[in-house]
Amino acid sequence: MIFMKTLIEGETYMAKKIDAEYYRQLEQIQAADFVLVELSLYLNTHPHDEDALKQFNQYSGYSRHLKRQFESSYGPLLQYGNSPAGEDWDWGKGPWPWQV
Secondary structure, eight states: OEEEEGGGHHHHHHHEEOHHHHHHHHHHHHHHHHHHHHHHHHHHHTTOOOHHHHHHHHHHHHHHHHHHHHHHHHHOSSSSSSSSHHHSOOOGOOOGGGGG
């Protein structure tokens, strides 16, 4: 559902209504990626820690899974070649950052 909002001097912009599932999935992705950043920092100083390497690989796979799941419902997270284009260029179909 799309709403129109009027700005100063009559300009308008489109605001999209975003469901709670969008935010839930996005939060899961952010949490998994946060763990990956922290593990990366740890592994910089402990490169031979097998448990940390195992956790990094597990969370890396989990993050990829979450992103594929999110993109199948809401479109690409990034425009820069991480998500293959479908039949149509759908980068503009999802909400823009200022709409979230």
